[in-house]
Amino acid sequence: MITEKNCNLKRLAELHSYSDIISPSAAIRRGMHCPLFGCSLLMQEMERTAVIILGTEECGFYSKEILKVANPRDYMKAPVYCYTLEESDIIFGCEKDLLLLIKEIEEKDRPDIIYLISTCVTSLIGEDIKGLICKAQVSANAVLLLVEADNFRQNSHVDGMSDMTAALADHMKSYKGRRQGVNLLGVREEDWKCTELGRYLTRHQIPVRAVLPGGASLDALYDAPQAELNLVVDAIGLKLAKRMETFGVPYQVFGKYADPDRIRKAYRCLEQLLQLEPDPEIERLADSTKTSWEQLRHLPAHARRVIYTNSPLIGFDTCLLLHRLGFEILACFTVSYNDFDRELFCECKASGMNPFMALLTDFNKTKELSRLLRPAYYIGRGYRERLEAMGIRMISPEDSPKENGFSLSMAMADYFLNVCADKACGDKAYAGNIRTAERRI
Template identity: 30%
Template sequence: MYTLNVLNRLKDIAYDKDIKSLSYAVFPGTHCPLFGVVLTASYIKNMALVIVGTNECTYYSKNFAYHRQSGQDSVYSVVLKDKDIVFGAEKKVIEAVKYISEVEKFDAIMIVTTCVPELIGEDYNALSEELEELIGIPVLAVNTEHYTCNSHIIGMTRALKSLSSVMENHTNKKGVNILGHRQENVEDTELVKLLFKEGVKINCVIPSKCTIRDIKSASSAKLNIVTDMIALDLAEDMKNKFGIEYIYFDKNMKESIIMENYNKLCNILDIDVQDELLEQRQKYTLLLNKCRLLMEGKKLIYGNTPMMVFETVDFLTELGLVPEFIQVRELYEQDGLFKDNIIKKGHNPYISRIANIAPLRSLYDTINADIYIGHENPMLLKEKGLMQITLDEHAQKIGFELPIGIMETLIKLFDVEKVTRKEVI
């Protein structure tokens, strides 16, 4: 029988180790860093990914990329046999990379190693330098090491950081780079539309809209705008190597933080977007007040979404929602401010490790919440009297459009619920 008593509450969470799971058997479990690398690096045009690992690792990587890109992916597999694990697979990898470079004209190749070759101690970072000289194009090496971590985020971070080794130094700095945006159509976001309107050039969008040639010239930007924490290491690396400042403009939802980011942008780029944002700020305030009227005191379970957990929950408490149970992947450095804000407002929800939905299902009645934000079986939630919202449709948004979109979705959900209840009565 599962119980909430095995978990810590928010006030007891000081370190990542303080986040417990409801059970030792985790289901469905988190993605591994290999998934993170493929998810991120497969966006980049003219770069091949060479996955070195067992049947399972290479198959699932290829299968994911193949379906995601309708068969147009550039993911290759080097499958390790028993003898490769005993005697090493470096020769096999060299032959594979040479063959790929001869058959297809790629601008770069990324070798992605998995747990088995890493555990037996093969040095693919040194091998990548040897291969660069051999085939005449950049060869990157990214380790995934799932046995040292518990999510795919580190794979995304490492894949992006490795790209700085391809970049060439440019002294004439103009325009901006968008780092970390991993959805399509970045030109449709509020942030990029405003930059275009002010005549600011977007040099490179890493990883979702770039080629190796774009990445090579990325150091020509005056400023890096980091829209996801997975690109913070890359931005820091570019600052150290090329002196490019960066702004962390994440999926922020509070008006004060969004305006602070816009003000930083305006100061560095010598532009002014205050007038353009006036309508959005007014809409934000109107929706915030409407949400509070609809949602005050409603209890919340927070699950898996594309947003930062504590920042999103902090925003949701501004709308009147009361967090009862929060599922967390890891405790990040950026979480501190928002975690403290939630506590200061008098909330102290249970905190559980994410991706362990199976045991949680037996506790929905005990938690007795009104709304579930994140991915779960919608029919099961309905049976338990829980309204559900997923935030995936808003994941690509940057600026005021993000909280506005979330609030509009919540209002629509609660309005539909009201109508449904009236019809039932």
């Protein structure tokens, strides 16, 4: 029998800090959890940049495999290199050969930036990569940056992306003159000019100085501290924003929020910081988006029992909004530690909701919990056939717009409503869910 006692999960009320959210499984997941893979994926978005991975053959092999998934046509052209550490390197060091590799990469690819990615092996043997970079920088034309992407400190590919983005601050210069414009931090695959926020900045004639990490040219790094504000549009940019405060540049989070009131507050804060006139369009969009979400409040009670694992929106913000709309958040799995969710943890604690909380490990744990809790819907990616066999319908917005602000929030509200308001499917899912749960518990 599956019970709350043996499901090996804690509820929100039992957690004292965001870091208390842990995996219910003792096993370490293989694959995308490794910060190294986040570095490899982020390479797809960065121009005139090369990467050297210092690790085992497996580090290089799996990094190329990740690139193959992200860019199957041109992955072999990506300037990602692996310096495979041999026994002699571990005993005598790898400085001489690594300096030669840096020289060869400069001659072949002519990058502006070369990242040296330290892995578990270099951390274990205590290789002085920082000292090596100082020595290599004397003769190198490219800027050399270090990222320590090992699993001892973190267990998420998102952390690798965040650290790689934050390392850009190492080559920024202090600026004491008049500041103007904004930087966009955390921009990944989307064309920022076509997003709602990009259109807003263009409409108000706000210059964008640097778009990082994707536009990490040397000129962009030099100019970045001249901005009067950093706008953090993705969690991978938050660590860089905090480092840039030492240059005198404040930041504002402008992530993929679900809550229309939170989006409106972000715009109003932006107006104050940049001394802009209030934009009446913001109030209209906020009211329209709120109306879309409010329709979910009228769903039958059984259809408002959900397990949340993942969506394009910020996870905790989405759960908070659904909770206010009368949804019962039975469990909230976070795919990986996320700085945006971290900053909303205290608000979640004060909200009154009390879901099971955990880092997502494998589907078996979710399946056990689904049998116990009997949700109507599972929000996130999963094994659709297995969920439907238990009478649970999956809400997985795979083709969401590469957006932020009200545009994304309204699109998600409409998508949720279209799935949940399918009364026939909803009733069938709920009835089957009850029968399956009663048979198996």
